[in-house]
Amino acid sequence: MSCLSVLVAAGMAVLCLGMHPRHSHHQEPVVCAFHHSCSYRTSNASSLLECSCDESCRMHGDCCRDSQHYNPQEQKSNMNDYVCVADTLAKNHVYVRAKCAEDWDNAEVQALCMKGSTIPDIFYGVPVTSRLSQSYANAYCAICNYEDPVFFKTWNAYVVCNTVPVPPVYSNDDAVQYKDNVTFAISDDYDIMYNEGRWGIIPRGSGDVTAFTPCRTDFVVPRLLRYATRQCLPTVKTCSDEEVDEHNRSLCERYTAIVYHKSLIFRNQHCASCNGYKQFTCAQPPALASTPPARPALTMLLRLRNTLMSPSAACDVAIETDQAEECRPIICPRPDEEFRHGRCVSVQGEPTLTARESLCPFYHSCSMPDYLHSRGCSCKATCRQYGDCCRDSQYYDEAEQTKNANQYVCPSDLYNGVNVHMKGKCLKEWGNTDVEASCLKGNAQTGDFKLFPVTSTTTAITYVNHYCALCNGEDTASLRMWLAKVECSTISNADFINSYNVAFYEGQWGIFEPSLGPSSFTGCSFHFEIPEEIKNYTTPCLPAVNTCSDAGPDQRDQILCQSYSAAVYNRKDIFRNQHCASCNGYKEYYCEQRIIDVRISSIPPYFAMTVDYSDSCGSNLVGHRGDWDSKLGRCVETFCIKPNTRREMGKCVAP
Incomplete structure (x- = not known):
């Protein structure tokens, strides 16, 4: 009976043409029906690699x-979203996005991301797997998919040498180790160099x-992580240019x-x-399937991951033995260079960090693009001025960073989470x-609006208060005072809100009804x-602890x-770097801030007002009683609530 007979049963199409009846009018015959059909499989699982039947296909x-x-x-459209990379020493391939x-x-x-593992910086070129079991060609691919x-769970990277100058001499089978189902040889005779x-x-x-x-990296x-990966075959899936x-x-x-x-x-x-x-052929040639790769002469494992940072837990190069893990440094070709964040950099004149101290490469390196807002240091030119440069920044200078680290402050009280260098x-x-004494008062709540922060539009420097700007030689005409926002949640009388006046009373800002006197103060x-118009004149910062406690800190720390600067976090504090954490008694810390407590926010205020004290209702006269409420669009009067006092130069004084 001919397979092309009009009497052929639909099911016979699978046997003779290797086609599913549902697609037979669109497709050409399949040459390998057994390998390429879901009809011959007991489940939809992707158990055969020639094609897949599960939903992930x-x-x-x-x-x-x-x-x-x-x-x-x-x-x-989807065939190029994933590539098939070699899990080389494990003798298979897996998909990575x-x-x-x-x-x-x-x-x-x-x-x-598109460069895959060809990125020179191995820390970012190694494939990673996310907590959602998605694998990516490198860290950048994970990041641009919002991981x-x-x-990240970084894959293991092995330095594999097929030949070495002097082959290792093994006295027993202990020289052959097993990790990740991989057999490899180790030796005490060599260090790794980049x-x-x-x-x-x-x-x-x-x-x-x-x-x-030179050796290769696999x-x-x-x-x-094996359970979270999907095996594949490295196929040719495009036509030649001559086609x-x-x-x-x-x-x-x-x-x-x-x-x-x-x-x-x-x-x-x-x-x-x-x-x-x-x-x-439909099946992999036996010679190709059975030929084992030659055992390399030397293999060493690079350990490139560390999230919870404990100095005792980090290791750049891990040499596995049957009983322990030995840490070895990564050697750079010049004596004044150190391996940091995936490359050798000059450390001439710096206090040297050990391999265990060069941590958090995703957060403390200028190799990571600016979009990663949680970077714990700065790569901009202004980092010289503020003393917060990353160690691999082109602007980093150890002496300059030490000098400038304490020239500016990063206050957090009264700033509602908005922190800038001041x-x-x-x-x-x-x-x-x-004036100097007033500068050192910071933002003390005295009712003096000259203690509000100001920003110079000429020098782009922000000062803790107006007095600090004066004693640093700023032209007062270029100073822009920050806004004061007062939020009240206990007022229930709407008519009262329309008749309020702002007051500073007994160390607190609030509002009151003038006709009722102090008893109405809230x-x-x-x-x-x-102010929105000066945001570009400010530089964000982290309110980090940048000094050691007095309790006998280690001199090196x-x-x-x-x-x-390489900010680390514990449950409640931010530290300039791990040594600032250590010399304050903290031995475990994180690369990124963790949200430990989740609380329901308080009820929104019944009303809020943002007062611009720099305007004085258009007059710009210091001591004028009217101040501009930018939300209500009207002038509010700032009163001294105590009897027989009046406002002068931003203060309540006796006549």
């Missing part, structure tokens, strides 16, 4: 053509760059039905044909002790706000606390 673009999830247009989310708009991160770097963008080895302890032997999915047969090109992009030609693997027969191969002391040569909450 939609996003990975590897559905069998008779899968219930198959859609040719979807398969074409190599594309940013559609709404991602940072071109720099997008370009770095949180805190929860030299001109390449990993390799040198004789241990020599530091001789001329003895450098990535391996950690054993505990002009649009029919072959179109079908090459539309479905997965893997075929083999010697060592080559093609997505389907049309991909093979449009690359010039007319003969292929100058809070006078020039050394300033001679007016009264205290309100108070904080400062940056004290020096390093002052020398660089």
Whole structure:
């Protein structure tokens, strides 16, 4: 009976043509029906790699053509969202996403994602797996798909040397170790060196760059992450540039039905044909499947992850043995260089950090783009002035950072979470002790609006108060006072609100009804706000602890606390760096702030007013009784509530 007979049963189409009846009027015959059909599988699980039947085949673009999830247009559009990378030492391949989310708009991160593992900085080039079991080609791909770097699980990276100058001599089988189901050899004779963008080895302890032997790096999915990955085959899935047969090109992009030609693997027969191969097999050639890779002469594991930072838990290079893990440093070719955040940088003249102290690469490095707002240091030119440069910043200078770290403050009280660098002391040569004393009062609540912060539109420096600006030689005409926001939640009489006046009474800002006197005073909450028009003149900061306690700190911790910025967090505090945390008695800290307590916010205020004390209702006269309420759009009168006092120069004084 002919398979093309009009009497053929629908089910026979599968046996003779290798086609599912539902798609038979659209598709060409499939050459490997057993391998490429869901009809021969006991479940929808992706147990065979030639094509898949589970729902995930939609996003990975590897559905069998008779899968219930198959859609040719979807398969074409999704086939390049994921790439198939080698889990080399484990002898298989897995899918990783190599594309940013559609709404991602940072071109720099997008370009770095597309580079995959070719990024010179290995810390960011290693594949990662998220807590949602999604794997990515590198950290940038995870970030541009809105994954949180805190929860990355970095794959293991091995430095693999096929040959070494002097082969290791092993006295017993203990030299062969197992990790991640990988067999590898170790040796006490070599250190790892990072030299001109390449990993390799040198004789241990020599530091001789001329003895450098380059090796390769292989990535391996950690054993505990295997369940979260999806295996694949590294296929050719595009046509050669010489291919002009649009029919072959179109079908090459539309479905997965893997075929083999010697060592080559093609997505389907049309991909093979449009690359010039007319003969292929349905199953992997036995020689290709059974040939084991040669055992490398030397293999070392790079440990590149650390989220909860405890100095005893970090290790750059981990040499696994049968009983313990030995930490070794990563050697740089020059004696004045140190391996930091994936590359060798000059540390001449700096206090040297050990390998265990160069932590949090995603948060303390200028290699990470600016969009990552939680970076614990600055890469901008202004970091020289404020003393908060990242150690790999082009502007970092250890002596300058130590000098400038305490020239500015980052106050947090009364600022409602908006923190900017501020100058809070006078020039050394300033001679007016009264003004200096007022500067040192900071934002003390006395009713004196000259103690409100001001920003200079000429120098772009913010001062804790007006007096600090004066004793630093600022032109008062360029100063812009910050807004005062008063929020009241206990007022229930709307008519009273329309007749209120602002007052400072017994150390607190609030409102009262003039006709009723002090008995009507209601205290309100108070904080400062940056005027919208001067936000670009301010520089954000972290209100971090940047000094050591007096309780006998370690001298080295004290020096390093002052020398660089790399913010770390514990449950309630921010520290300038881990040494500032250590010399204040904290030994465990995080790269990123953790939200420990979640509380329901208080009831919104019945009303809020934002008062611009710099305006004085258009007159700009210091001491004028009227002040501008920018929300209500009218002048409010600021009163002294105590009898026989009046406001002068922003203060309540006796006549």
